[in-house]
Amino acid sequence: MRLIVVLMTFLLSVGSLSAQNFDFDKIYSRASEYTVAVNLVIEVSFGTQTTDAKNRGIGSIVSADGLVMFDGTPIDSEDPFSIMSGMQISAEPKSIEVVMMDGTKYTAEFIGIDRFTKIGFCRIITEDGKKFPYVQFKKRKSYKIGEWLALFTLLPEYVSPQMGVDIGLVSANIMEPEEFVLTAGFNELEITSILYDTLGTPVGVLGDLENPALSGFDASRMMDSFSQMEDFMPLLGVIGAEKLNKLIKDPPKRGKVDRGWLGIYLQALTPDIAEFWNVDSEGGIIVNEVVKDSPADSAGIITGDILVELEGHPIEVNKEENLPVFQKKISEMGAGAAVALTVIRRQEKGIDTLDINVTLAQAPISPAEAPEYEDINFEIKVRDMVFADYNIFNLDSDLKGVVVKEVEPGGWGAVGGILPGDIIQSIDGVKTETVDDARAALESMDETKPEEVVFFVWRDSKTLFINIKTDW
Amino acid sequence: MRKFVLLILLVALTYNFGLAGISPLQKEIYRARDSVLPALVHIQPVITDFRTGKMRKQSVVGSGVVFHEDGYVVTNYHVAGKAERIICTMPDKEQVKAELIGGDPLTDIAIIKLDLSKYSGKIQVAELGDSDSLQVGQYVLALGSPLALARSVSYGVISTTDRYFPGETRLPSGERTGIYNNWIQTDAAINPGNSGGPLVDLDGRIVGINSRATLFANNIGFSIPINIVKEVIDGILKNGKVIRSWIGVQCQELQNLESWFGTEINEGVLISSIDSKSPAEEAGLQAGDIILKMDDEPVSARFAEELPAFYKKIADHPIGSQIDLTVMRGERTIYVTVTTHELGEMLGKDLECKEWGFTVKAITKQMAVDNQLEDTLGVFVSGVKRVGAAAEAGLRRGDIIRGLNELPTMSFQEFFDTYNQFIETEAEKVLLTVKRAGGTKFVLIKATNHKADEEDK
Numbered sequence: 022m023r024l025i026v027v028l029m030t031f032l033l034s035v036g037s038l039s040a041q042n043f044d045f046d047k048i049y050s051r052a053s054e055y056t057v058a059v060n061l062v063i064e065v066s067f068g069t070q071t072t073d074a075k076n077r078g079i080g081s082i083v084s085a086d087g088l089v090m091f092d093g094t095p096i097d098s099e100d101p102f103s104i105m106s107g108m109q110i111s112a113e114p115k116s117i118e119v120v121m122m123d124g125t126k127y128t129a130e131f132i133g134i135d136r137f138t139k140i141g142f143c144r145i146i147t148e149d150g151k152k153f154p155y156v157q158f159k160k161r162k163s164y165k166i167g168e169w170l171a172l173f174t175l176l177p178e179y180v181s182p183q184m185g186v187d188i189g190l191v192s193a194n195i196m197e198p199e200e201f202v203l204t205a206g207f208n209e210l211e212i213t214s215i216l217y218d219t220l221g222t223p224v225g226v227l228g229d230l231e232n233p234a235l236s237g238f239d240a241s242r243m244m245d246s247f248s249q250m251e252d253f254m255p256l257l258g259v260i261g262a263e264k265l266n267k268l269i270k271d272p273p274k275r276g277k278v279d280r281g282w283l284g285i286y287l288q289a290l291t292p293d294i295a296e297f298w299n300v301d302s303e304g305g306i307i308v309n310e311v312v313k314d315s316p317a318d319s320a321g322i323i324t325g326d327i328l329v330e331l332e333g334h335p336i337e338v339n340k341e342e343n344l345p346v347f348q349k350k351i352s353e354m355g356a357g358a359a360v361a362l363t364v365i366r367r368q369e370k371g372i373d374t375l376d377i378n379v380t381l382a383q384a385p386i387s388p389a390e391a392p393e394y395e396d397i398n399f400e401i402k403v404r405d406m407v408f409a410d411y412n413i414f415n416l417d418s419d420l421k422g423v424v425v426k427e428v429e430p431g432g433w434g435a436v437g438g439i440l441p442g443d444i445i446q447s448i449d450g451v452k453t454e455t456v457d458d459a460r461a462a463l464e465s466m467d468e469t470k471p472e473e474v475v476f477f478v479w480r481d482s483k484t485l486f487i488n489i490k491t492d493w
Numbered sequence: 494m495r496k497f498v499l500l501i502l503l504v505a506l507t508y509n510f511g512l513a514g515i516s517p518l519q520k521e522i523y524r525a526r527d528s529v530l531p532a533l534v535h536i537q538p539v540i541t542d543f544r545t546g547k548m549r550k551q552s553v554v555g556s557g558v559v560f561h562e563d564g565y566v567v568t569n570y571h572v573a574g575k576a577e578r579i580i581c582t583m584p585d586k587e588q589v590k591a592e593l594i595g596g597d598p599l600t601d602i603a604i605i606k607l608d609l610s611k612y613s614g615k616i617q618v619a620e621l622g623d624s625d626s627l628q629v630g631q632y633v634l635a636l637g638s639p640l641a642l643a644r645s646v647s648y649g650v651i652s653t654t655d656r657y658f659p660g661e662t663r664l665p666s667g668e669r670t671g672i673y674n675n676w677i678q679t680d681a682a683i684n685p686g687n688s689g690g691p692l693v694d695l696d697g698r699i700v701g702i703n704s705r706a707t708l709f710a711n712n713i714g715f716s717i718p719i720n721i722v723k724e725v726i727d728g729i730l731k732n733g734k735v736i737r738s739w740i741g742v743q744c745q746e747l748q749n750l751e752s753w754f755g756t757e758i759n760e761g762v763l764i765s766s767i768d769s770k771s772p773a774e775e776a777g778l779q780a781g782d783i784i785l786k787m788d789d790e791p792v793s794a795r796f797a798e799e800l801p802a803f804y805k806k807i808a809d810h811p812i813g814s815q816i817d818l819t820v821m822r823g824e825r826t827i828y829v830t831v832t833t834h835e836l837g838e839m840l841g842k843d844l845e846c847k848e849w850g851f852t853v854k855a856i857t858k859q860m861a862v863d864n865q866l867e868d869t870l871g872v873f874v875s876g877v878k879r880v881g882a883a884a885e886a887g888l889r890r891g892d893i894i895r896g897l898n899e900l901p902t903m904s905f906q907e908f909f910d911t912y913n914q915f916i917e918t919e920a921e922k923v924l925l926t927v928k929r930a931g932g933t934k935f936v937l938i939k940a941t942n943h944k945a946d947e948e949d950k
Contacts, residue, residue, distance in 0.1 A: 076829075286932030288934055291937070293937045293939065297924055299935055310932035310933055324933065364837070412930075413930065417865075473752070477780070478779070482763055482767040482863070484767075484780045485766065486745060490749070
């Protein structure tokens with residue numbers, strides 16, 4: 022008996038010994054060469070207020086020519102919260118500064134953000150074709166629960182050195198809604214920090230499991246989740262080498278994203294509803310509405326259909342929280358992809374099973390991606406209307422105009438009473454269906470300099486005339 | 494001699510204690526007070542609220558004034574318009590019950606009737622005056638029982654007779670208000686509980702019904718002009734409600750836009766917005782049209798203050814009548830005839846679906862216009878209880894229930910009947926077809942969940 026206890030103690034101490042087994046000296050000296058601090062200046066507008074915000078986060082150099090990856094969440098303008106709340110965070114940082122651990126500072130050029138991992142990319146601008154030391158991620162097949170991982174956390178600017186070690190462990194191998202290696206012991210500020218295993222191998226970066234409450238297109242759901250705080254618990258874990266190497270090889274470019282799109286509004290087939298309808302399926306997607314002339318519409322999918330198989334694999338979505346997994350799959354397949362769907366159609370005489378092939382289209386652009394025009398005389402920024410505008414505000418498709426994105430406080434637009442969110446339908450009687458129309462109308466005024474300009478705008482489901490008396 | 498001394502004494506006493514020495518203004522105030530205060534009642538209604546997914550009773554207080562010897566009292570809609578039960582305290586502190594006769598949220602006026610069968614006192618009636626002859630600067634009294642039972646008089650002047658509130662004003666119960674009238678503004682103090690109390694001129698006639706104050710501002714109170722109130726009283730006593738015509742135009746003041754539209758000063762009313770599926774849309778009116786004449790009479794709204802009177806002119810037409818409009822559209826003058834519809838209720842009636850834990854509202858024509866709905870079918874979910882079968886199923890406030898168990902879209906009454914049938918038959922599962930931003934959703938209510946909850950309690 023006593024022997025067993027001794028043996029146990031011995032085994033346990035080996036376990037904890039291995040936790041201390043990181044060769045931090047070695048890891049630190051390597052990491053300090055390619056770990057950087059990334060200082061972003063971001064333009065943030067709320068209502069009529071626009072301010073510049075600064076953000077400092079950890080980043081890593083991932084290629085010899087100075088490609089840097091960092092946490093792109095602060096500049097992620099596709100965040101449905103920003104779309105809903107009207108707090109528009111501009112899609113691009115105004116400037117990026119990359120600071121090496123030895124204090125050397127570089128200016129970097131923004132490249133883009135990966136829509137799914139929210140990892141941002143920028144490239145250090147050098148004149149002499151300087152080569153940088155960079156991190157190389159190694160693929161790991163599997164992780165043991167309880168296995169230790171370490172990362173470097175960025176310390177406040179007023180301390181030196183700027184890097185400190187943090188350790189955590191693998192807490193679960195999550196299977197649903199998607200495979201994800203969950204960690205314990207790390208925090209949200211450490212997102213995008215490189216994770217090292219006990220051998221000191223960089224295996225990936227810290228990321229979070231996409232939170233269904235914060236994703237998807239269902240805006241009304243957003244408002245509800247304020248009361249459900251548990252939805253906001255971030256699940257942090259490993260974004261693996263495979264995914265990262267793919268991103269590093271071909272970093273996402275701004276304003277050019279390839280996202281596949283079906284054109285349906287969807288709902289999960291829960292076991293309850295499946296039972297109620299006598300549908301024999303583990304899960305599926307209920308089609309609530311089909312967007313007119315969308316790929317789904319052209320392929321003959323109708324409201325009420327249930328999608329049960331995608332490319333021959335069952336769609337195992339059986340709760341609302343898992344919808345983003347399906348949306349993501351479709352999105353990642355990209356425009357032009359031919360997708361085979363098995364569809365259950367409930368009819369009065371019984372249930373039909375159909376095979377339907379759909380060719381995905383390019384997903385409609387988001388408000389942040391929409392072309393925009395900034396007028397210097399009225400100090401307003403307008404953008405084209407996008408699919409989401411019609412969708413969120415339930416607008417009539419006849420309504421055409423440009424959306425006011427920003428109104429500079431103290432400018433003529435602000436004084437005249439133009440508000441962010443207004444949809445300008447015409448300027449001095451000239452229809453403005455696109456930013457090009459708006460640009461043409463406003464730029465011609467720069468020459469004619471009329472004493473007053475009348476904007477016809479849509480606001481809160483009503484229209485009104487706004488007269489701005491200007492002073493050129 | 495003795496008589497003489499007595500006389501002197503009497504004169505001296507009168508001089509000191511009687512009325513002889515009071516200023517004329519003070520006398521007038523007393524007189525005005527005495528003609529209205531005996532008709533002032535303190536109102537304590539219990540109102541219902543459906544916004545939390547449950548019918549909640551709430552006790553509120555306000556003031557009112559008796560204007561008819563049969564016991565009719567005028568007060569605010571936001572005091573008594575949603576009352577389930579009303580208790581009034583009379584000037585002699587005796588309590589009597591009252592019933593709601595009718596209310597008009599658009600002017601924030603409600604009429605209640607005192608049950609005088611058990612009242613031992615004698616009822617006093619106050620006289621309704623004329624608000625059109627009010628002068629800015631004229632002395633007025635505000636009577637009421639602010640905060641609690643104690644009856645109070647405050648004193649001030651008419652600050653303006655034509656106060657307009659830009660934007661949309663809504664009552665606590667959610668109805669839009671103040672489209673058809675401007676307000677009298679006074680510096681006589683108006684506090685919570687003054688609501689529904691009278692504004693009185695020095696002749697002792699009611700010139701307004703006090704309705705709102707401005708938070709964080711001093712000496713600014715607002716009163717509904719009595720001439721507007723008189724029309725509302727007539728409508729409620731005759732029809733139980735105020736019947737108004739509607740054509741679905743939103744107008745905007747022309748000030749600063751005259752030169753752009755090419756109109757003369759004080760000419761025309763600018764249409765800024767047309768409600769969808771409205772008589773105005775049907776008649777082909779457009780935003781940007783300028784109404785020069787209505788029924789051959791020139792109309793104008795250069796300032797926002799003039800808009801309520803214009804809207805009222807439309808509203809005063811009989812339902813289904815034709816309004817002839819002379820309209821300026823760009824360079825042309827066109828003639829448009831619009832057939833009016835009834836404006837109808839702002840908000841529909843409420844229903845609590847207690848067993849499933851949510852509340853619904855009937856969808857009125859105006860709600861459909863406001864929320865850009867295609868029709869008035871279905872019911873509007875006004876609240877979902879945090880814990881209950883509906884919350885569990887994912888029903889949300891703002892959803893529109895269009896069908897039960899995939900039966901075609903239904904009316905409020907059909908929903909009501911079907912719901913009761915489900916409850917009676919103890920249906921275990923019911924599938925709601927729900928319209929929500931961006932599409933239709935299926936929501937499966939499991940009554941068994943709810944029952945389990947009840948047993949837990």
